[in-house]
Amino acid sequence: MELIKTIEQLRTELQAGVVVEHTTIPVYLVALYSLRGDANARVRDVIHHVLMEEMLHLTLVANLINAIGGKPNLCQKTLMVPFPAPLLPGNNFKVNLSAFSKSTVHDFLQIEKPAPAADQPKGKGRRTIGDFYDCMRDSLKLLHEQHGDTLFSAPSNPQVTGKFYYGPGEIVPVTNLETALFALKTIRDQGEGDSHTIWEREPNYRFKGSLEPAHYYRFKQLLDERSWRLHDDPAKLPTGPGVTVSWNDVYPMKRNPKIEHYDGELKEGALKFNKRYGELLCLLNETFNGKPEKMGVAIPMMSQLRDLAIAVIRQPYPGKKGFNAGPTFEPVDQPCGCSALAKGAVAVK
Amino acid sequence: MNTQYDFDVVIVGAGVAGLIMAKQILEDAGNFRVLVLEAGGERSKSFEGHREYLKNFFEALIKIPNSPYPAEFYAPHPNELETKLLNKNDPAAELQYVLQNGPQPFRTTYTRSLGGTVQHWLGTCLRLRPSDLKMRTTYGRGLDWPLTYEELMPYYRKAEFEIGVAGDVDEQKLDGFKFEDGYVYPMEGIPKSYVDSELERRLNGHTFTYAGTTQKPRVTASPQGRNGIPNPKYKDENKNQYVPLGAVGRGDLGLRCEGNSSCVPICPAQAKYTPVKTLNKIDIPEYADRFSILYNSVATKLHIEKESGNIESLEYKKYGRGSISTKQVTAKVYILAAHAVENAKLLLNSSCKNDLIGRNLMDHPFVLTWGLSDWNAGTFRGPAVTSTITSLCDLPTRKDLSACRIEISNWGWNWATGSPYAEVDEFLGQGLHGQKLREALKNNISRQIEFNFLTEQLPDKDNRVTIDENFRDELELPRPKLHYQLGEYERAGLIEAKKVSDQIFKSAGVTDCTKYDKKDPGYFEFGQSNAVFYGAGHIGGTHIMGLNANDSVVDKDQRSHDHRNLFAIGSGSFPTMGTSNPTLTIAALSFRSAEAVLRQLKQANPWN
Amino acid sequence: MNDKSVQKFLQLSSVLTGFSLFELRASDCTEEFYETTQRQIGRENLEAFLANFADTTQADIDVSLANSFLGPIAKNIIRMWYVGNWVAMPDEWWAAHSSEIFAANSTFVVSSQAYKEGLVWKAADTHPMGSKSGGFGSWALPPAETK
Ligand SMILES: Cc1cc2nc3c(=O)[nH]c(=O)nc-3n(C[C@H](O)[C@H](O)[C@H](O)COP(=O)(O)OP(=O)(O)OC[C@H]3O[C@@H](n4cnc5c(N)ncnc54)[C@H](O)[C@@H]3O)c2cc1C
Ligand code: SF4
Numbered sequence A: 001m002e003l004i005k006t007i008e009q010l011r012t013e014l015q016a017g018v019v020v021e022h023t024t025i026p027v028y029l030v031a032l033y034s035l036r037g038d039a040n041a042r043v044r045d046v047i048h049h050v051l052m053e054e055m056l057h058l059t060l061v062a063n064l065i066n067a068i069g070g071k072p073n074l075c076q077k078t079l080m081v082p083f084p085a086p087l088l089p090g091n092n093f094k095v096n097l098s099a100f101s102k103s104t105v106h107d108f109l110q111i112e113k114p115a116p117a118a119d120q121p122k123g124k125g126r127r128t129i130g131d132f133y134d135c136m137r138d139s140l141k142l143l144h145e146q147h148g149d150t151l152f153s154a155p156s157n158p159q160v161t162g163k164f165y166y167g168p169g170e171i172v173p174v175t176n177l178e179t180a181l182f183a184l185k186t187i188r189d190q191g192e193g194d195s196h197t198i199w200e201r202e203p204n205y206r207f208k209g210s211l212e213p214a215h216y217y218r219f220k221q222l223l224d225e226r227s228w229r230l231h232d233d234p235a236k237l238p239t240g241p242g243v244t245v246s247w248n249d250v251y252p253m254k255r256n257p258k259i260e261h262y263d264g265e266l267k268e269g270a271l272k273f274n275k276r277y278g279e280l281l282c283l284l285n286e287t288f289n290g291k292p293e294k295m296g297v298a299i300p301m302m303s304q305l306r307d308l309a310i311a312v313i314r315q316p317y318p319g320k321k322g323f324n325a326g327p328t329f330e331p332v333d334q335p336c337g338c339s340a341l342a343k344g345a346v347a348v349k
Numbered sequence B: 001m002n003t004q005y006d007f008d009v010v011i012v013g014a015g016v017a018g019l020i021m022a023k024q025i026l027e028d029a030g031n032f033r034v035l036v037l038e039a040g041g042e043r044s045k046s047f048e049g050h051r052e053y054l055k056n057f058f059e060a061l062i063k064i065p066n067s068p069y070p071a072e073f074y075a076p077h078p079n080e081l082e083t084k085l086l087n088k089n090d091p092a093a094e095l096q097y098v099l100q101n102g103p104q105p106f107r108t109t110y111t112r113s114l115g116g117t118v119q120h121w122l123g124t125c126l127r128l129r130p131s132d133l134k135m136r137t138t139y140g141r142g143l144d145w146p147l148t149y150e151e152l153m154p155y156y157r158k159a160e161f162e163i164g165v166a167g168d169v170d171e172q173k174l175d176g177f178k179f180e181d182g183y184v185y186p187m188e189g190i191p192k193s194y195v196d197s198e199l200e201r202r203l204n205g206h207t208f209t210y211a212g213t214t215q216k217p218r219v220t221a222s223p224q225g226r227n228g229i230p231n232p233k234y235k236d237e238n239k240n241q242y243v244p245l246g247a248v249g250r251g252d253l254g255l256r257c258e259g260n261s262s263c264v265p266i267c268p269a270q271a272k273y274t275p276v277k278t279l280n281k282i283d284i285p286e287y288a289d290r291f292s293i294l295y296n297s298v299a300t301k302l303h304i305e306k307e308s309g310n311i312e313s314l315e316y317k318k319y320g321r322g323s324i325s326t327k328q329v330t331a332k333v334y335i336l337a338a339h340a341v342e343n344a345k346l347l348l349n350s351s352c353k354n355d356l357i358g359r360n361l362m363d364h365p366f367v368l369t370w371g372l373s374d375w376n377a378g379t380f381r382g383p384a385v386t387s388t389i390t391s392l393c394d395l396p397t398r399k400d401l402s403a404c405r406i407e408i409s410n411w412g413w414n415w416a417t418g419s420p421y422a423e424v425d426e427f428l429g430q431g432l433h434g435q436k437l438r439e440a441l442k443n444n445i446s447r448q449i450e451f452n453f454l455t456e457q458l459p460d461k462d463n464r465v466t467i468d469e470n471f472r473d474e475l476e477l478p479r480p481k482l483h484y485q486l487g488e489y490e491r492a493g494l495i496e497a498k499k500v501s502d503q504i505f506k507s508a509g510v511t512d513c514t515k516y517d518k519k520d521p522g523y524f525e526f527g528q529s530n531a532v533f534y535g536a537g538h539i540g541g542t543h544i545m546g547l548n549a550n551d552s553v554v555d556k557d558q559r560s561h562d563h564r565n566l567f568a569i570g571s572g573s574f575p576t577m578g579t580s581n582p583t584l585t586i587a588a589l590s591f592r593s594a595e596a597v598l599r600q601l602k603q604a605n606p607w608n
Numbered sequence C: 001m002n003d004k005s006v007q008k009f010l011q012l013s014s015v016l017t018g019f020s021l022f023e024l025r026a027s028d029c030t031e032e033f034y035e036t037t038q039r040q041i042g043r044e045n046l047e048a049f050l051a052n053f054a055d056t057t058q059a060d061i062d063v064s065l066a067n068s069f070l071g072p073i074a075k076n077i078i079r080m081w082y083v084g085n086w087v088a089m090p091d092e093w094w095a096a097h098s099s100e101i102f103a104a105n106s107t108f109v110v111s112s113q114a115y116k117e118g119l120v121w122k123a124a125d126t127h128p129m130g131s132k133s134g135g136f137g138s139w140a141l142p143p144a145e146t147k
Helices: A007-033 A041-067 A102-111 A129-152 A177-190 A215-224 A264-288 A292-313 B016-027 B047-058 B116-120 B135-139 B149-163 B169-174 B194-203 B275-282 B340-349 B421-429 B434-445 B488-508 B583-602 C003-017 C021-025 C030-041 C043-051 C058-066 C070-083 C091-097 C112-116 C119-123
Strands: B007-012 B034-037 B099-103 B208-210 B213-215 B219-221 B291-294 B297-304 B311-320 B323-329 B331-336 B366-373 B385-389 B404-409 B448-455 B464-472 B478-484 B510-512 B523-526 B529-534 B566-568
Touching (some): A007 A102, A007 A129, A007 A292, A041 A177, A041 A215, A102 A215, A129 A177, A264 C021, A292 C021, B007 B016, B007 B583, B016 B034, B016 B149, B016 B583, B149 B583, B169 B219, B194 B404, B194 B488, B311 B331, B331 B340, B331 B583, B340 B478, B366 B488, B404 B488, B421 B434, B434 C070, B434 C119, B488 B510, B488 B529, B566 B583, C003 C021, C003 C030, C030 C112, C043 C070, C058 C070
Parallel strands (some): B007 B034, B099 B478, B331 B566
Antiparallel strands (some): B208 B213, B219 B385, B311 B323, B366 B510, B385 B404, B464 B478
């Protein structure tokens, strides 16, 4: 990827980061909620942990955009798209809403595919999220060389702190090059890692016994039904203790379900979910655009959404015997709660 | 006395008292060697074990505090349903591990496995009030502590750090507590529940009469040992900010209370403090060669050297599948942290002489009152209790009747009636079904208001733990037998509670529904009135601290007056109970006593 | 398992509990409750019970609840949906109808899932104690609007 030359362009490009991080969230949520009963406790943990980190990444990218004077855009009108949805602009890899299965985990691996390590030649393959963040990092450094600390001197710089976030990793307010690079590094290390190492390297990780593999390798454990040992070779199979995965204890949700197929209470439920989800995004938009305290309200909303999604995923799919319905995450025709704010926000390409 | 010791310190019991003690000794530069003996198993050490406990809870018919934590065959523990009195011709009374000699039942419980009773605590972390420590001087009742609030202050801070307390110092100050200037709790206060704030709003401007005085209802948020928002103003001893500790074995979980509403008996998220979090700080490679913890190892007897009275060795029984072996261990200093009843059992079984051992058994006996609000209270959300009405904690009336602290239940009538189960049965019994049943339940449950009036019980020598040779546990040890009764002072306090409740309910738009059942084991009458009392699980006394062997069992360092290399720690050392839950003070005393233990270890002749 | 009977069981459960089919399916307990009922009262009794509700009008239900054979079964099914517990059948019922039953007449929690999905919590606009938490601070907010 070519380096970015202007601050304005960097703001716009980083918005793509917001889109990428957000796009993964419905995908992981649906897989998580498709798990049935207690048999897949470990799988649940793995997906849940990754999800929390995706939300962390979303926050970090938003903080970074604010730090360089941009406005992150999380409005439902921008972020809610029909599935299958492209993961990265300019890349034809699309992600699906689908129940947990081997092929779904293969999709996850595609999403989290590690970039070649720094000392390896860049492959010709598709652009990975890792490539994207590497480019952001290098561009940021370059622009900092040119502009110095004025890069971070945005008059209003509303940072979201860790006050309302509780999960793995740490939300850092971004105020200078150091914190900006730290934020990017956290995203990069937790997510894709690189093909040299299995483990996420997070300098501030202080929880005993919680050295975790990066997302790609974490999902790989599910496919291989085996966990990584400390000195395992990332190119080979994990050699640690077995991981119980019960592939059948899953609600057989139809891939990329559509609300147009629903009726009655199912339709009502699914619609309510989409509306609430849209409201949540607008609320987050406000959170990231000057009202960080709104995060406190967003959290109970997430719990409600969880219960709604699970209710929907446990219903039969109308007219498709053997399949279950699921939340559709389709855009809803409702006024957005943050239009005033969204005006100034960066449009997606 | 021999000079070759197996360890520098042996600690009996891996609960909060014992593990804080172990941590303090290990972290000292003296490189001391520590052994902890734990009677129960180690399930709580792993995340899988925690999940097993959680499943036990979900699948238990009666979800009492010990329901997630099955008793070990060789290390039994009581539960609060075991209230049958001996001598009532009920053979079941003899089967209860803790024997109830009456005249009233001691309605309480503790847990014998790694983490101890704190595993199912609620997490309320109040300090004791300065006057609580001076009951004799101030109110002519009970006893004075040999320690003052000022002496305890620095240790309260350590305890608040270790447990990870979320609270609001300013609100505590308004409530009469003193703190060092600029001090804040490690985490910001846990939000008050909707029930709390609504009551507070509705009671604003109202007064009530209590024992001839006029009082204002003061709704105060309780400091709590559960993870909240770290307070950016907090600085620990090394000037660092507070970092919450997550779930055992899964540090990314439990970083904040999620409102699971099951703190007693188990916090699914492990946002609530458990002593296993303290264990994790010392169960690390750096200490591997000088720290051991043995599970399924029940301390049974102290061997006392005749002349000096010092402890020579400790006998314990290690049990496994179908095997029991008796072992001895020697140390410079022995520390009993097995909790009040078990500490007494061990001391009595070791033929320690002090007649006060086992005496002054106390609790916070409480009564419940309950009613239906004429507003939607949104019950069964959040931790069991987030605020208490503190107006009656420290009034001059303490010279006449016991003080009390009124906990506001966030879980409706859960403790009073067993809600929501009882209500489902009741409405089904009335023939309700379908939409009507659903609405009736909604209407009832979301308006349930319940108050728990926790009262201070005074030390009474006749309330005591003894051991009975005729009844033995699975290791052939004589079992503990409790002699227990509420005095006039406590009864008066408990009865007054109902009168207060009636007035507060009225002011807040709540219709009283309280009914006391004559057949309940806690039923009692006083004057014209009656009530049912419960036990809070705040067991105190049994080896109270004081000035000398005539008035107490241990000194202010919790060291035995008679056996200078023996410490008995925990709420067993409390001479009085105040109205605050005991654990924060237990923790503070452990920090304080650890300094005394360390001083002793560093002496040339540590057993003098 | 007879799919038709299960569907009948589900429909009847909806009338008995006052929760819609959508809401009951959201619990994902139908099969487990059907099996539990069948095990605890016997196949024949369950078939007889279901057959009794040809069309489930309100009047039918009222009559059935008062019936000494149907009533205790209906109440047990309601209770199971509401709190996740199966409760031993009354002695008289057991004495009269248990000849074909192999299970012991006992009281138990059907499963963790049955507990967590108890309708009583939904009826009261809250979540089961120990699961489906509302998130930090949710308890400070006013209760959800009832629909
Ligand atoms: C339902 C309930 C709610 C509570 N809520 C609160 C609250 O909100 N706030 C509060 O401050 N307090 C609360 N408490 C009280 C609190 O739990 C106790 O004060 C606290 O657990 C005492 O700590 P401890 O370490 O002294 O004893 P314990 O926690 O009981 O630990 C003692 C340990 O010693 C072990 N042991 C026992 N005998 C032997 C032996 N012979 N050999 C080896 N090991 C042995 C046990 O297995 C156990 O691990 C509550 C109690 C109950 C029951
Ligand atoms: S409310 Fe829930 S998360 Fe919070 S401490 Fe209690 S059990 Fe734990």
